[in-house]
Amino acid sequence: QQQVKQSPQSLIVQKGGISIINCAYENTAFDYFPWYQQFPGKGPALLIAIRPDVSEKKEGRFTISFNKSAKQFSLHIMDSQPGDSATYFCAASWRTSGSRLTFGEGTQLTVNP
Amino acid sequence: DTGVSQDPRHKITKRGQNVTFRCDPISEHNRLYWYRQTLGQGPEFLTYFQNEAQLEKSRLLSDRFSAERPKGSFSTLEIQRTEQGDSAMYLCASSFSQGALVNEQFFGPGTRLTVL
Numbered sequence: 001q002q003q004v005k006q007s008p009q010s011l012i013v014q015k016g017g018i019s020i021i022n023c024a025y026e027n028t029a030f031d032y033f034p035w036y037q038q039f040p041g042k043g044p045a046l047l048i049a050i051r052p053d054v055s056e057k058k059e060g061r062f063t064i065s066f067n068k069s070a071k072q073f074s075l076h077i078m079d080s081q082p083g084d085s086a087t088y089f090c091a092a093s094w095r096t097s098g099s100r101l102t103f104g105e106g107t108q109l110t111v112n113p
Numbered sequence: 114d115t116g117v118s119q120d121p122r123h124k125i126t127k128r129g130q131n132v133t134f135r136c137d138p139i140s141e142h143n144r145l146y147w148y149r150q151t152l153g154q155g156p157e158f159l160t161y162f163q164n165e166a167q168l169e170k171s172r173l174l175s176d177r178f179s180a181e182r183p184k185g186s187f188s189t190l191e192i193q194r195t196e197q198g199d200s201a202m203y204l205c206a207s208s209f210s211q212g213a214l215v216n217e218q219f220f221g222p223g224t225r226l227t228v229l
Contacts, residue, residue, distance in 0.1 A: 041222075043117075043222045043223050099144075101158065106154065
């Protein structure tokens with residue numbers, strides 16, 4: 001059962017533009033929603049994370065928007081840069097499951113100069 | 114100690130052989146996770162440890178797979194009688210957990226397994 005669905009599968013943005021990646025989840029027990037960035041040949045690295053008691057969290061150029069009633073959350077990358085070109089994964093977990101992460105399918109972001 | 118390390122980074126083996134991977138977590142982290150990632154997909158949970166106790170195993174972890182974390186420090190993941198379908202990136206992550214407080218998982222660089 002796919003518990004976290006991510007879209008789009010790939011995204012091309014011009015330098016300076018806004019990149020938006022969306023995720024939807026099914027399990028209402030999830031209580032932690034991180035976004036990871038992965039470069040080829042590397043392990044995923046945490047970008048930003050949110051808990052369901054807030055609707056938005058911003059760190060630098062990265063913002064998570066969270067809609068608990070719709071069971072959706074999204075990542076916004078402002079002023080996208082070529083160095084942001086990577087694969088982005090949303091994930092979700094809940095504490096009573098040992099906080100194991102359930103990942104989305106990933107979005108390959110390309111930022112053109 | 115600057116992060117999670119994994120060894121080897123790459124492993125090529127023939128079908129039917131056994132392989133073992135090692136993960137060294139961040140030193141103060143009491144939780145250690147193993148994930149598997151195939152090309153173009155997100156990582157999938159395999160198993161996790163709290164200190165030396167293995168608390169959960171995914172149904173993805175067939176009886177050919179075994180993981181250990183002796184003394185609650187490094188961990189090993191062994192695959193017996195490898196199959197071509199085992200080809201993937203095997204990722205290790207660690208975190209610190211205290212009661213209800215669970216912090217972020219830090220991932221290692223992974224071990225890329227190719228089964229010929």
